[in-house]
Amino acid sequence: MSKDSLDTLRCKIEDLDTALLKLLNERAGVSRRIGKLKAKDGLGIYDRDREESIYEYLARHNKGPLKTSEINRIFSEIISVSRKLQSAVVGDDTESQVKSIAAVDTSTPSKNTSVYGIFGNPVAHSMSPLIHNAAFRLLGIDAIYLPFEVKDLQGAVAGMRVLQLRGASITHPFKTKIIGLIDEIDVTAKEVGAVNTLILDGDSIRGINTDWTGAVRCIEGLLPVKGNHFVVVGAGGAARAVVFGITREGGKVTLVNRTRDNGLALAEAFGLPFVPLGEIEDISGDCLINTTPVGMYPDVAEMPIPKGVLSRYKAVVDIIYNPFKTRLLTEAEAAGCMTKNGIDMFVFQGAEQFRIWTGREAPVKEMKEVVYHRLLVSGH
Numbered sequence: 001m002s003k004d005s006l007d008t009l010r011c012k013i014e015d016l017d018t019a020l021l022k023l024l025n026e027r028a029g030v031s032r033r034i035g036k037l038k039a040k041d042g043l044g045i046y047d048r049d050r051e052e053s054i055y056e057y058l059a060r061h062n063k064g065p066l067k068t069s070e071i072n073r074i075f076s077e078i079i080s081v082s083r084k085l086q087s088a089v090v091g092d093d094t095e096s097q098v099k100s101i102a103a104v105d106t107s108t109p110s111k112n113t114s115v116y117g118i119f120g121n122p123v124a125h126s127m128s129p130l131i132h133n134a135a136f137r138l139l140g141i142d143a144i145y146l147p148f149e150v151k152d153l154q155g156a157v158a159g160m161r162v163l164q165l166r167g168a169s170i171t172h173p174f175k176t177k178i179i180g181l182i183d184e185i186d187v188t189a190k191e192v193g194a195v196n197t198l199i200l201d202g203d204s205i206r207g208i209n210t211d212w213t214g215a216v217r218c219i220e221g222l223l224p225v226k227g228n229h230f231v232v233v234g235a236g237g238a239a240r241a242v243v244f245g246i247t248r249e250g251g252k253v254t255l256v257n258r259t260r261d262n263g264l265a266l267a268e269a270f271g272l273p274f275v276p277l278g279e280i281e282d283i284s285g286d287c288l289i290n291t292t293p294v295g296m297y298p299d300v301a302e303m304p305i306p307k308g309v310l311s312r313y314k315a316v317v318d319i320i321y322n323p324f325k326t327r328l329l330t331e332a333e334a335a336g337c338m339t340k341n342g343i344d345m346f347v348f349q350g351a352e353q354f355r356i357w358t359g360r361e362a363p364v365k366e367m368k369e370v371v372y373h374r375l376l377v378s379g380h
């Protein structure tokens, strides 16, 4: 590149920086005025829905070459600065709280520190360490939660006893395999047919399932389980926990699946009606729940069912949380349905683990915040 063209381009960057500087300060001014209005109306600074809609707007309008995750990172800083400006007006410290619990803890564990972990393979993308460590820090509990990429599950269980890990989460692909390797299984975990939580009591390891409680609590955020009709799409492990939770709490379920044999096997185990995915247009219900991975990053343009059926439901739940608004949920909103993504279900199953392990109520709001923060700032 010639010197002339380099100078020209640098000049252009300077012009753009000048424009950006002006716009950022203008935005800050407007933000401060919003802070004053919030103070007058006694409103808090932090508004998750509003922030979510900003990120959605950016994702919709971003034409590149910057990736949406890169735009999110930049705007995360801009929004964070705006919150600080508004906090100065209102005297609310949510911003510093979210930042500090999302930060990496640098304190050194001691021999008194309780150790928890997650056994899975792979575990690199698990957000369980994030939510549990955030909760330990926030409540001042001397404990740490670590990811373990397990190749030998029996060895990991023996290691848990020897090293006195107080508890562990169990994730893919071990939720069923773990059942034969532990000392005791909770009756509901037996009925679900899967264990996602271990508790060490002396030398004895007990397995329980909190996935179904997470599912029920998530659904109850939209509509009561009891007395409503749920159409559950998918017949894997996640569907099992969802179906168990709904039927246990008095909801009615129709199971829908792509492969007839898999669907029928789960439907028969719980005494449910089964409908092949190709015939979903023939049925309706109060709430539709997707338990399949269809629509998960990177295949974000896909959805598991035809969008025409969505208007037959009051509510739609997707167990996917990456992206946190799947195409299914976007279409469901457009069809007038109430919606929930998989973050609630994930956080609530973790919150129940936390309560069982520590005897303390989990800080659910902050656990959700760190998940949103991670998804927005780190991208996918």
Ligand code: ATR
Binding pocket: 234, 235, 236, 237, 238, 239, 257, 258, 259, 262, 263, 277, 291, 292, 293, 294, 304
């Ligand atoms: P998990 O145990 O994590 O719930 P899984 O056992 O892989 O996951 O189950 C995935 C479910 O999603 C299955 O019911 C699967 O349908 P099949 O029984 O036909 O395999 C369903 N699923 C996966 N990909 C799908 C797709 N592209 N369209 C429809 N259903 C799909």
